[in-house]
Amino acid sequence: MMSIMKRFLTAAFCTCTMYIFSDPEPALLLSPNTDTAKSNVVLSFDEVKALALIGNASLITGSNNLLISKNNYIDAVRKYYIPSLRAGIKTPANAVMNSAEEPSASLTGSLVLSEELPWGTAVYVKAEETITAESPVSESSSADSMRTKAILGISQPLFVTYAGAYERDTLERTAAEALIDFAERERTVLSGVENAYYDYISTVKAIALNSRRIATSESNYLLSRQKYEAGLIREIDFLRVQINFFQAQSSRLDLERTRNMRRAAVFTIIGFDHGTNAEISCEFMFTPRRFDIPLSVARTLSNDSILKKIEITRIQEKAAYRKSLEKYLPQGTITAELAADLSGSDAHSLQGTVTLNTDFFHKGAARRNNENHRLRMQNINIQKEQRLREIASELTLRITAIDALLAETEILEENLVRQERALEIDNQRFSLGLISSEVMLTTEEALDAAQLSLLRKKVEYAKAVTGLEYSFYPVRIHK
Numbered sequence: 001m002m003s004i005m006k007r008f009l010t011a012a013f014c015t016c017t018m019y020i021f022s023d024p025e026p027a028l029l030l031s032p033n034t035d036t037a038k039s040n041v042v043l044s045f046d047e048v049k050a051l052a053l054i055g056n057a058s059l060i061t062g063s064n065n066l067l068i069s070k071n072n073y074i075d076a077v078r079k080y081y082i083p084s085l086r087a088g089i090k091t092p093a094n095a096v097m098n099s100a101e102e103p104s105a106s107l108t109g110s111l112v113l114s115e116e117l118p119w120g121t122a123v124y125v126k127a128e129e130t131i132t133a134e135s136p137v138s139e140s141s142s143a144d145s146m147r148t149k150a151i152l153g154i155s156q157p158l159f160v161t162y163a164g165a166y167e168r169d170t171l172e173r174t175a176a177e178a179l180i181d182f183a184e185r186e187r188t189v190l191s192g193v194e195n196a197y198y199d200y201i202s203t204v205k206a207i208a209l210n211s212r213r214i215a216t217s218e219s220n221y222l223l224s225r226q227k228y229e230a231g232l233i234r235e236i237d238f239l240r241v242q243i244n245f246f247q248a249q250s251s252r253l254d255l256e257r258t259r260n261m262r263r264a265a266v267f268t269i270i271g272f273d274h275g276t277n278a279e280i281s282c283e284f285m286f287t288p289r290r291f292d293i294p295l296s297v298a299r300t301l302s303n304d305s306i307l308k309k310i311e312i313t314r315i316q317e318k319a320a321y322r323k324s325l326e327k328y329l330p331q332g333t334i335t336a337e338l339a340a341d342l343s344g345s346d347a348h349s350l351q352g353t354v355t356l357n358t359d360f361f362h363k364g365a366a367r368r369n370n371e372n373h374r375l376r377m378q379n380i381n382i383q384k385e386q387r388l389r390e391i392a393s394e395l396t397l398r399i400t401a402i403d404a405l406l407a408e409t410e411i412l413e414e415n416l417v418r419q420e421r422a423l424e425i426d427n428q429r430f431s432l433g434l435i436s437s438e439v440m441l442t443t444e445e446a447l448d449a450a451q452l453s454l455l456r457k458k459v460e461y462a463k464a465v466t467g468l469e470y471s472f473y474p475v476r477i478h479k
Contacts, residue, residue: 041278051270052192055270059189062178066182073168080116108130110128112126124151125153130148148342150339154335159330191471192269193266198284199262200266202459206255207259209455221245240441292477299475304391310387318377332355333355335352335353336350419446422447426440
């Protein structure tokens with residue numbers, strides 16, 4: 001367990017200091033009030049993710065909690081194995097009257113070096129210097145006296161098997177939970193920023209498709225107007241071409257509004273003001289991926305954060321149960337002290353004390369404590385079994401759905417090739433007057449729909465893969 005904690009401390013410190021003390025590139029810290037913001041910087045996908053990790057409030061909070069838990073654990077460990085040194089002064093509350101009614105006063109100074117071990121044993125060395133002042137018998141005599149005493153002692157609680165180690169182990173598990181929580185936050189932030197990024201670039205790509213649609217609609221509009229003015233087509237056909245052109249322009253305005261909103265959403269995640277003079281590059285590369293279901297399930301079972309927390313809870317419950325049993329055992333302490341008078345009297349003394357007490361009537365508390373422990377362990381086992389089923393079921397469903405999305409994407413790509421060929425043929429036929437503008441519009445709209453459907457399906461696929469990889473630990477199939 002200690003080797004695990006050492007790895008935890010190293011990872012926790014390095015990870016948290018990265019988020020708290022990291023110094024990103026100046027170009028990544030743009031704000032409208034800085035001189036750097038005067039230049040329009042284009043942020044890559046990797047830079048967007050890096051900024052999200054550096055500036056995200058949830059991650060900063062998680063890293064702070066992780067460092068706090070690490071410090072608490074270190075305090076609990078250093079409480080033992082490192083001796084403590086204490087100094088003190090003791091004076092009586094009132095002067096002491098001797099038999100001759102002569103007042104006296106004393107002052108005792110002590111220096112104690114002690115060491116406490118996790119199982120309760122305490123070893124200490126104490127030096128005492130006592131100064132006693134009494135009224136002198138005559139003016140020429142002094143009644144002041146000094147006495148020096150050294151004490152070596154050891155004490156051990158009886159029937160206590162866990163003692164301070166319980167606190168240390170509890171803080172160790174708390175620190176492990178903080179590390180798991182931090183890793184969860186990191187994966188959540190990355191998943192969120194990737195989804196927001198995909199939403200943004202899907203809108204940018206849709207605007208590019210719309211621009212081509214506007215250019216084609218404008219060309220058809222000009223050609224149709226010439227034919228209408230020449231009396232070659234009907235007015236209703238010319239109106240349909242006009243409507244298509246105006247609809248394309250209207251769609252452009254709606255897409256630009258959506259793009260600005262999604263750009264602002266990305267900026268919010270990475271900690272930028274909405275007025276920051278920076279752009280986000282559109283590096284969307286569609287990459288088909290295949291996942292192995294059995295290997296993905298096995299890897300997720302080994303790395304799932306919920307299962308790790310359940311295991312920590314199980315260990316904590318067992319430790320708490322062992323600690324609770326001490327309440328029903330006799331309570332006692334055995335102490336031994338060896339004292340030596342260093343004032344010249346060569347007096348030595350060895351003193352031992354044993355205290356013991358117990359409660360004979362627990363009123364059924366021990367039986368109920370055992371029952372509660374059994375029920376809590378049953379709940380933990382049920383949670384673990386439920387999570388195991390959820391992982392196997394959810395992974396299978398998600399990977400199957402991703403494979404289906406990939407198949408749909410391939411079909412849409414083939415359909416787009418055919419739609420582009422159909423538009424090319426209809427353009428030639430429309431120029432020759434072999435088809436009406438209505439047929440031409442139908443072909444253009446079909447191509448626009450095919451392009452937009454393919455784009456949306458690719459983005460849906462990318463977001464599904466992101467959700468899978470940040471929610472579980474899938475294993476890719478490399479071909």
